[in-house]
Amino acid sequence: xxxxxxxxxxxxxxxxxxxxxxxxxxxxxxxxxxxxxxxxxxxxxxxxxxxxxxxxxxxxxxxxxxxxxxxxxxxxxxxxxxxxxxxxxxxxxxxxxxxxxxxxxxxxxx
Amino acid sequence: xxxxxxxxxxxxxxxxxxxxxxxxxxxxxxxxxxxxxxxxxxxxxxxxxxxxxxxxxxxxxxxxxxxxxxxxxxxxxxxxxxxxxxxxxxxxxxxxxxxxxxxxxxxxxxx
Numbered sequence: 001x002x003x004x005x006x007x008x009x010x011x012x013x014x015x016x017x018x019x020x021x022x023x024x025x026x027x028x029x030x031x032x033x034x035x036x037x038x039x040x041x042x043x044x045x046x047x048x049x050x051x052x053x054x055x056x057x058x059x060x061x062x063x064x065x066x067x068x069x070x071x072x073x074x075x076x077x078x079x080x081x082x083x084x085x086x087x088x089x090x091x092x093x094x095x096x097x098x099x100x101x102x103x104x105x106x107x108x109x110x
Numbered sequence: 111x112x113x114x115x116x117x118x119x120x121x122x123x124x125x126x127x128x129x130x131x132x133x134x135x136x137x138x139x140x141x142x143x144x145x146x147x148x149x150x151x152x153x154x155x156x157x158x159x160x161x162x163x164x165x166x167x168x169x170x171x172x173x174x175x176x177x178x179x180x181x182x183x184x185x186x187x188x189x190x191x192x193x194x195x196x197x198x199x200x201x202x203x204x205x206x207x208x209x210x211x212x213x214x215x216x217x218x219x220x221x
Contacts, residue, residue: 008150033208042200042212043153050208087152089208096141096160096207097168102152 002026004088004101011107012078020073020104022088032064032071033089037103043087046073075106083108112137114213116201122219123191131186131216133201139211141204142184143168144176146197147215153200159184191220 004024012018022032031050035043047055049064049071061074075082085103114135123129135142143158145168155168159178173195175187184203188195196219202210 031208033210035210042214043210044212045209048208089153091207096143096158096204097166098143098155098158098207098210099169100145100153100155102150 002099004090004099006086006088006101006104008102009105009107011109013109014078014080016078017074017076018078018106020075020086020088020106022071022073022101024069024071024088024090026090026099028091029066029069030091032062034060034062034073035087035089035100036084037087038084046086078108080108080110082106112211114201114203114211116199116213116216118216119214120217122221124221125192126190129188129191129218131188131199131201131218133184133186133213134182135184135201135203135211136182137203137205137211138181139203139205140181141207141210142178143202143204143210144174144184144186145200145202146170146195147200148197156186156199191218193220196220 033048034046037043047062054063059076064071087103088101140161144156145153154170157176159165199216201213204210
């Protein structure tokens with residue numbers, strides 16, 4: 001079937017670096033997006049990788065390897081406000097049909 | 111301000127009573143979509159629309175209807191709601207598909 005797999009929870013300390021992985025199995029893969037969602041809020045777009053390699057946006061970076069069907073979101077200099085759920089997402093049939101991973105809950109501790 | 115709006119934000123209803131959740135965007139996006147979010151399951155796509163009068167099923171379309179008569183609006187219709195449709199619903203819009211802007215969500219409870 002078509003799916004994106006992510007760890008359910010990750011815990012890290014303030015100021016550290018954390019990596020959230022996403023492995024995918026989809027047809028017609030176009031790229032991998034990442035979203036952040038705070039409790040009670042809506043998902044907000046963080047980044048998108050269409051090509052292999054690293055995309056950097058401030059403290060957040062995202063990586064894609066098509067050959068490994070794998071991507072990750074890297075958060076640096078963690079802050080308490082980074083505590084949230086993070087979702088990877090991919091269009092899966094060549095159109096705008098989109099599937100999401102189940103999400104990774106990040107806990108940042110002081 | 112660029113935004114996606116949904117109404118109502120909270121709704122409690124009874125089984126079988128038809129309801130509509132409205133969604134509107136002011137960014138002139140061609141693509142709009144509806145998702146439901148349930149604990150441990152992430153976001154699951156219900157329906158999406160690539161333009162006016164063009165809609166298609168997502169992964170969980172059963173029990174839902176949509177229409178896209180205007181570019182800015184994409185209402186979600188539950189003709190006969192059932193308790194298993196109790197969920198948090200999000201509308202989203204996008205110009206590209208990979209960068210979606212989400213509305214604030216509608217929390218629906220069906221008793």
